[in-house]
């Protein structure tokens with residue numbers, strides 16, 4: 001009896017070890033992109049952020065850092081568009097060096113097309129160049145509230161204005177040069193104002209074609225310098241048919257653009273409230289896709305498991321399109337660091353970007369071998 005139970009124990013032990021060893025997958029094969037996306041730090045927090053890159057991102061094998069820069073840089077091409085306090089070239093280079101040292105791909109973001117205002121404030125591009133406004137007849141409210149009669153969430157620039165691309169592409173080129181980037185994130189999420197009935201250039205046009213046209217224009221410009229375009233995925237999903245609604249999907253018919261955009265545009269597919277399995281849809285359309293959680297650790301873990309499962313079960317043709325996971329933080333780096341290091345009070349539910357980041361990378365670490 002004793003010998004047979006020993007044998008039995010050994011057998012179970014061996015099976016468990018076998019299962020564990022089979023579950024350990026090299027991290028690059030498990031998820032080619034292991035990302036982190038955050039607002040670029042203010043000048044005064046750059047040193048602290050560099051420490052965070054070295055002490056928190058690098059050890060977790062994060063290999064992609066998307067920094068939302070917008071106008072937080074001392075642009076030489078357009079000084080009139082700089083924020084009042086903006087990152088210097090030297091400060092950017094400190095972050096570039098830290099990332100290069102740890103083999104982290106650094107991708108800058110400037111919001112193009114949409115997100116040209118926030119609440120009651122018009123942001124720099126349309127404040128300085130109001131002629132680019134898609135909806136100049138929509139006046140900014142003194143006190144912003146949602147919903148409102150104008151359907152104003154954020155302003156957009158007019159993608160058919162003949163002078164807008166000269167200005168924005170000078171910004172894009174300068175920011176990509178200083179970040180030494182081979183990819184650029186153009187945002188392009190939550191574009192509610194597009195093809196407005198009152199725009200002399202866009203009225204009456206197909207909104208999906210307008211959206212896809214702008215994606216292609218930006219993509220083609222970047223391609224001239226060997227750079228790839230990354231965008232958020234929400235405008236390419238059908239909000240009505242899927243029930244995903246107007247924020248994380250499109251209710252103004254831009255979703256048909258999914259069949260019109262170049263296939264080398266990378267999709268950052270954000271879903272924060274539920275682990276929706278939309279990566280399969282993007283991948284079947286021929287697009288590389290990365291899932292982006294925000295502040296619900298439970299969802300981030302499920303999304304990481306889904307992404308790994310999609311890769312494990314996909315055809316050889318589709319596998320690489322399931323391209324990874326990106327933790328998204330919707331604050332600037334300074335506020336996040338205060339939260340992360342416990343210097344400010346956070347949501348008691350535990351649903352915070354810091355906890356989500358920790359949970360996501362714990363899950364990735366569990367499944368990956370080095």
Ligand SMILES: [Zn+2]
Nearest residue numbers: 158199201202
């Ligand atoms: Zn227009």
